[in-house]
Amino acid sequence: MLYRESGQYKTSYIADQAIFPIREDRIGMMIIGAIALAIPFVASDFFLNAIMTPFLILALAAIGLNILTGYAGQLSLGTGAFMGVGAYSCYKLTTIFPDVNIVILVLLSGFFSAGIGVIFGLPSLRIKGLYLAVTTLAAQFFLEWCFIRIPWLYNYNSSGAIEVPERRGFGDIVLTGPAAGAMTQYFVVLAIVVVVTFAVKNIVRGRIGRQWMMIRDMDIAAELMGVRPLTAKLSAFAVSSYLCGVAGAMFIFFYLGAAEPSAFSITLSFQILFMVILGGLGSLVGSFFGAAFIWGLPIVLRAGLPAMGIDINAETVFHVATMIVGALIIFFLIVEPHGLARLWSLAKEKMRVWPFPYG
């Protein structure tokens, strides 16, 4: 009763094919959009800088992995490295073309990542499952080695790290570098993430996305029905790596400000994988849930436990967060493999029929 679609008649194909065919969803999206735009004006810099911006960026990376693992069924452990490719190519691009708007370069750097992703996606044509995971693991180690051993990538910097230079755009607003405002960076990231997410939403519900899902569900049947595994798998790798590359570039340019190769280590790949597993495989909204949960949990614990009067050491928070995430991953894999997103849609189903459970 709270939430139902009866009486909402669609009288055209356009209305029937809309991203959000149900009115309540549209209203919900508008509320969320309004809140996202209002947050910077009420929240502190810390909340924007250390929570919202990285959350959005990691959510995008999780969407990237979700495309590959959740939609196309290709397990990957190389997310961190693909993010690194985006970050390093964005760094090279901005040092070579210092006058080009950084937002354009961030979006372009994703293509480099996509290219690398396709190359490492080639084995997926022959192998799958755990074996594919191992080849993407090789990508992870190989690319990390490149970030350390090819000095050209970091402009022969003696520390071996890439440092984000100051870049301006949109009428001399400082976008990157230490002088950039938290609010500016948040809005830039928000804009990119929203635009890209909508684009991805349209891809996954269209022809290409349906091909991915057919390949995931049964590749032989899909092939018999005319889906070409080559294009389907490689396009999944390309789109996934593109998103990860953009996320990686934003992670460095709009959040960290500098990066050592270790920032793109296997730890990051696992972090994103956990976000996807907890959030929900094959769900875009799940990627946001997962990112919010994994990124937010340690921060909430660190701020929340002392506020509740529990005196806790800094390192214990760490241990507790790790334990909770670990336990939840096991719990979700056993009880609800579709993650938080599935719980959310169950809740929605319940709300639709409330108060008549069989209505």
Add this chain to the structure above:
Amino acid sequence: MRLKRLIAGTILAGTLAGTALPAFAEELFVPLFSYRTGPFAGSGIPIANGMHDYLTMLNERDGGINGVKIRVGECETGYDTQKGVECYEQVKSEGALVISPYSTGITLQVIPKASVDKIPVLSMAYGLSAAAEGNTFPWVFNPPNTYWDGASAIVTDIANREGGAENLKGKKIGYIFLDAGYGREPIPLLEQMSSDMGFELLQYPVPGKEMQNQSSQWLNIRRDRPDYMIMWGWGAMSPTAVKEATKIRYNMENFYGIWWSGGNDDAAAGGEAAKGYRTLNFHGVGSDFGVIQDIKKYVVDAGKSQVDPAKFADNLYNRGVYNSMLIAEGIRRAQELTGKTVIDAVDMRSGLENLDITEARLKEIGMEGFALPMKLSCEDHSGHHKVYVVEWDGKDWKKAGDWFSPDVDMVKPLLKKAAADYAESNAPWPERTEACLN
């Protein structure tokens, strides 16, 4: 559709808004970036304990600094730059007086931010060597020595043992290092020295993931037979290297570690066989100092410390104490300069820049014989102070030789150039606008 996210966000925002209260007016907030977890915890724990305990002792014994209590806030980084940035943002919002990142990676990350946010960074004997140039880096301090001083001091000590720098010609010096910002930092200087003095520099990088698996590097060392070895190790890397060195029967007296590779646990990994292993040091070892006794009395015996009694006052613990002493003296100096008791980060910067710890002052704070006097200036944020060599006797560190000065004449021009390069590659690097008070 995303209502749940909305609710979660609101709750999160509410929690944070509730806790991130502005700092109380009557306190000095000193954040400590620590890592009691992760692969570097072995070195991180004693440092964190030492730093924490000295500040606690000041609170217990003197009621803070000039009557203002110190609030110590630890933020766990796990030696992870990503977490370090998060900690930085957090303590910034709480009104941190000074940042001591305790990781070269995190230091490199926060240097550009700190200058904009106007929070001084105290990277004691680590971090970016070029930050010693106060005119380029007004907000960064690395007393009492930079890494380049350390590298030059080790080479100087080797040269002394060989009977002069000219005798280094044709010798082979191996450099085994953690392949991260930390271990790479001294390479430009070592390369310069190698071309100046004619010794051959052999590099053995150890990737962060492979810290506990160095057999391939040591196989190469056994093949190359370097006359001396220099190590830039930290965390789990140092004990592994010491153990591997004893395994290939490397002559431990020719094996030098930088000061950070001088933890008691690091050397103890090699046991009796590690006898002779040498590292640099710039503060006292052991517990025979007034300040250490006071910490024992007011903090450890009172049960206010996390330190394991068996590890109290070991080498890295004492270094943590030294680090906190620099912070406390910086605060005190800032109070003197400004006439305020409750200072802010901007005052703290002037305090650190005008730091002048004399012999008399050291005596007053119970550090006679523990450390040498030190003085910083607007141009020189490091001081390039004297160091000495300690040797592992199988059980503990023993002083081996007198305090001596690193090759300052050689290091300083290189630092100037490195600072200029940094400013250029990070253009537009802000000009120094801070007034010089000394």
